[in-house]
Amino acid sequence: MGSANLMSFSPEPSMSVEPALILYYFPRACSLAAHIALEESRLDYERRIVHLPSKQNHSPAYLATNPNGAVPALTIDQNTLTETQAILTYVGDQCPGEALMPPPGDFRRYRAHEWMNFLSSSVHTYVRSIFRSTVYAGADNATCLAVNAQGVKNLAKATAIIERRLGDQTWALGDAFSVADAYLFVMYLWTTDERVSSVPERPRWDALAKRVWQRPAVQRVVAIERQDRNYEIPWE
Ligand SMILES: N[C@@H](CCC(=O)N[C@@H](CS)C(=O)NCC(=O)O)C(=O)O
Known part of the structure; x- marks a missing residue:
């Protein structure tokens, strides 16, 4: 389950130990797919918002994490994985009991x-x-x-x-x-x-x-994302 506290991406180096999985995202960007997958997976992860309108994705601190300057990015034990397809595949493969990503050969x-x-x-x-x-x-x-x-x-x-x-x-x-x-x-x-x-x-x-x-996982993620950028869900 994701961390309850929404953390902004901080340019200051952190003194604390980095969590194993960190999702970098912006509300309703394509990173929402990875955000949903992580929440569905019940893996322990932390989320960090990267504010695209103010070009935080081009800040030296974020570029050090993801030189592509885009979201989503998922750091896995301090290795950065980019591209939605790769991240979704990775997350799905971490929960083999669920059907999130069928196994090789299927x-x-x-x-x-x-x-x-x-x-x-x-x-x-x-x-x-x-x-x-x-x-x-x-x-x-x-x-x-x-x-x-x-x-x-x-x-x-x-x-x-x-x-x-x-x-x-x-x-x-x-x-x-x-x-x-x-x-x-x-x-x-x-x-x-x-x-x-x-x-x-x-x-x-x-x-x-x-x-x-x-x-429920989707509604949780959207509620969290909307704290920083409200967006419409057509059926509400
Ligand atoms: N091919 C990448 C595309 C990533 C991408 O374009 N992300 C957008 C948000 S939807 C972004 O970060 N844009 C920032 C920018 O281009 O400055 C993927 O599928 O993950």
């Missing part, structure tokens, strides 16, 4: 990677091209508008793929909740942001996201 494990890679390399990048067009287009306004418009089209195609892949399944991998569902939940929340001008109807993704939201 075909569902490769399905989980299929989902996570699609969400990371396609859906995340499409939403980023809408939220932060300058990352791809630079400063030119007309180019930014074109990138944004293309992002909306790309997201529509990705939504159709997600709907098809979900089919009639309860969860991304079938009968049991897994880290892939946590990731689908975060990407779904992003599609409800007012900056996304249009997104097709997505009844299966919508139903899955609602199921994820019913989970």
Whole structure:
């Protein structure tokens, strides 16, 4: 279970012994998937917020932990692991009794990677091209508008793929909740942001996201994150 105290990322070196697992995150960023996975896992971890709007992710202290300057990052006995897919896989593998990440040899494990890679390399990048067009287009306004418009089209195609892949399944991998569902939940929340001008109807993704939201661990994490940045949950 996560530490009860929300700790800001401190640029001052700490004199205390570092906990074994530390999650660096920002509310409703893609790090929310890792945050949910850790809370679901019941592992002991500490969370530290990295304030993206004030560019704390580019501070020397954070760059010393994660030179990529992004969240999520998970330090594991002082080794830093980055990339949502890698972190979700790691967390899932720490609780083999749970279905969070199926074991090697189980075909569902490769399905989980299929989902996570699609969400990371396609859906995340499409939403980023809408939220932060300058990352791809630079400063030119007309180019930014074109990138944004293309992002909306790309997201529509990705939504159709997600709907098809979900089919009639309860969860991304079938009968049991897994880290892939946590990731689908975060990407779904992003599609409800007012900056996304249009997104097709997505009844299966919508139903899955609602199921994820019913989970106590998810509600705990969102409540903690909202102490620092309030964000909307569409069904509340
Ligand atoms: N491929 C990385 C992407 C990480 C990423 O882009 N994180 C964003 C938050 S959603 C971030 O930290 N952005 C800060 C920045 O780019 O300055 C992953 O899947 O974890």
